[in-house]
Amino acid sequence: MTTRIQRRNRERILEAALDVFSVNGFRGSTLDQIAAVAGLSKPNILYYFDSKDAMHRALLDQLLGIWLAPLRAIRATGDPHDEILGYMRRKLQMSRDYPRESRLFANEVLQGAPRLADAIAGDLKALVDDRAEIIRGWIEAGRLARIDPHHLIFSIWALTQHYADFDAQIRLIRGDTDPMDGAEAFLDLLFDRLLKP
Amino acid sequence: MTTRIQRRNRERILEAALDVFSVNGFRGSTLDQIAAVAGLSKPNILYYFDSKDAMHRALLDQLLGIWLAPLRAIRATGDPHDEILGYMRRKLQMSRDYPRESRLFANEVLQGAPRLADAIAGDLKALVDDRAEIIRGWIEAGRLARIDPHHLIFSIWALTQHYADFDAQIRLIRGDTDPMDGAEAFLDLLFDRLLKP
DNA sequence: GTCTATAATGCGATAGAC
DNA sequence: GTCTATCGCATTATAGAC
Numbered sequence: 383m384t385t386r387i388q389r390r391n392r393e394r395i396l397e398a399a400l401d402v403f404s405v406n407g408f409r410g411s412t413l414d415q416i417a418a419v420a421g422l423s424k425p426n427i428l429y430y431f432d433s434k435d436a437m438h439r440a441l442l443d444q445l446l447g448i449w450l451a452p453l454r455a456i457r458a459t460g461d462p463h464d465e466i467l468g469y470m471r472r473k474l475q476m477s478r479d480y481p482r483e484s485r486l487f488a489n490e491v492l493q494g495a496p497r498l499a500d501a502i503a504g505d506l507k508a509l510v511d512d513r514a515e516i517i518r519g520w521i522e523a524g525r526l527a528r529i530d531p532h533h534l535i536f537s538i539w540a541l542t543q544h545y546a547d548f549d550a551q552i553r554l555i556r557g558d559t560d561p562m563d564g565a566e567a568f569l570d571l572l573f574d575r576l577l578k579p
Numbered sequence: 580m581t582t583r584i585q586r587r588n589r590e591r592i593l594e595a596a597l598d599v600f601s602v603n604g605f606r607g608s609t610l611d612q613i614a615a616v617a618g619l620s621k622p623n624i625l626y627y628f629d630s631k632d633a634m635h636r637a638l639l640d641q642l643l644g645i646w647l648a649p650l651r652a653i654r655a656t657g658d659p660h661d662e663i664l665g666y667m668r669r670k671l672q673m674s675r676d677y678p679r680e681s682r683l684f685a686n687e688v689l690q691g692a693p694r695l696a697d698a699i700a701g702d703l704k705a706l707v708d709d710r711a712e713i714i715r716g717w718i719e720a721g722r723l724a725r726i727d728p729h730h731l732i733f734s735i736w737a738l739t740q741h742y743a744d745f746d747a748q749i750r751l752i753r754g755d756t757d758p759m760d761g762a763e764a765f766l767d768l769l770f771d772r773l774l775k776p
Numbered sequence: 777g778t779c780t781a782t783a784a785t786g787c788g789a790t791a792g793a794c
Numbered sequence: 795g796t797c798t799a800t801c802g803c804a805t806t807a808t809a810g811a812c
Contacts, residue, residue: 409607533765540741
């Protein structure tokens with residue numbers, strides 16, 4: 383049986399772990415850092431999670447659901463142009479709302495996806511292949527430009543996640559301007575032009 | 580005075596350090612790993628570099644020159660469409676030729692660019708702002724679509740570096756296909772459509 | 777220049793009191 | 795449930811022989 387306090391502490395620990403892991407990666411993060419951010423002692427956070435690895439796995443597990451939802455929402459029955467622009471906008475919104483999750487994911491893939499290989503080669507690949515087939519169907523029907531569906535999906539990932547993952551660089555170059563200011567208008571124009579048959 | 584052997588060993592160490600740092604990040608990498616890849620003993624690599632940090636700084640220093648060259652090559656006197664597509668193609672070629680450097684850079688920026696902040700806010704920002712002005716001039720002259728020059732440059736970075744930085748993910752999704760197969764044709768089409776006035 | 781041995785510290789995890 | 799204390803191992807860096 384789990385009490386309110388237990389749930390609250392588990393959440394505080396995962397919140398702190400996300401802060402730390404998303405910046406420093408798994409090996410670069412320490413339990414001392416996570417405990418300090420969570421406002422708990424190091425042995426105490428190990429009372430709630432068996433190990434540093436268990437914290438990281440818990441974060442990756444809950445990440446996958448969040449991460450796949452926008453792509454899942456693409457429907458073959460919708461208008462091709464609207465469906466794909468809608469997907470791009472949802473992904474861009476995720477870079478706004480979940481930048482730490484985006485960086486956690488980026489850290490993981492940069493290192494060769496050691497802990498995500500199964501999920502990527504399984505659920506994600508299946509979902510991507512399925513949506514790529516929908517896009518291929520739209521192209522065959524003459525409703526979209528003749529572009530490679532996989533590269534189209536990769537381009538949406540690259541362009542939207544860049545604003546979360548390379549936030550530090552964009553801030554240093556653009557100064558006080560909000561890094562994502564103007565991004566949606568730019569990407570709307572880009573994909574509008576790209577998709578037209 | 581530096582001998583041939585010294586130069587060769589320094590190069591072997593930097594080569595090994597790039598292998599290791601680009602995958603594991605700075606804190607996630609160990610001197611044992613680097614020494615093993617270099618085929619030298621741990622004290623021996625510390626004979627050539629004062630510290631782990633010195634190896635990392637040496638890599639970042641030589642990285643910056645490589646990294647800025649393609650953007651520097653943009654000329655106000657050229658044809659706008661050709662200049663920008665040429666830049667994109669050079670950047671894509673760098674993801675092919677220097678994927679480890681791309682990941683080293685990505686690791687650094689993901690962590691908030693602690694060791695690159697000065698270079699980004701200095702040389703890189705100055706170069707980007709200058710080339711953005713050139714692009715703005717082309718737009719005012721009606722030779723390009725009315726798009727934000729900074730976002731255009733960011734989009735080139737995002738789309739090209741994605742193939743190096745997220746290589747593991749793309750491989751898992753595309754299977755045996757070369758991750759960059761079809762990328763140039765796709766990006767040629769994308770930027771051709773985006774840039775037209 | 778390169779090695780073995782080791783010092784010095786950092787870190788994940790556990791023991792045990794309360 | 796939470797803490798202090800500590801174990802045991804990994805890691806950076808140095809000492810000193812050759």
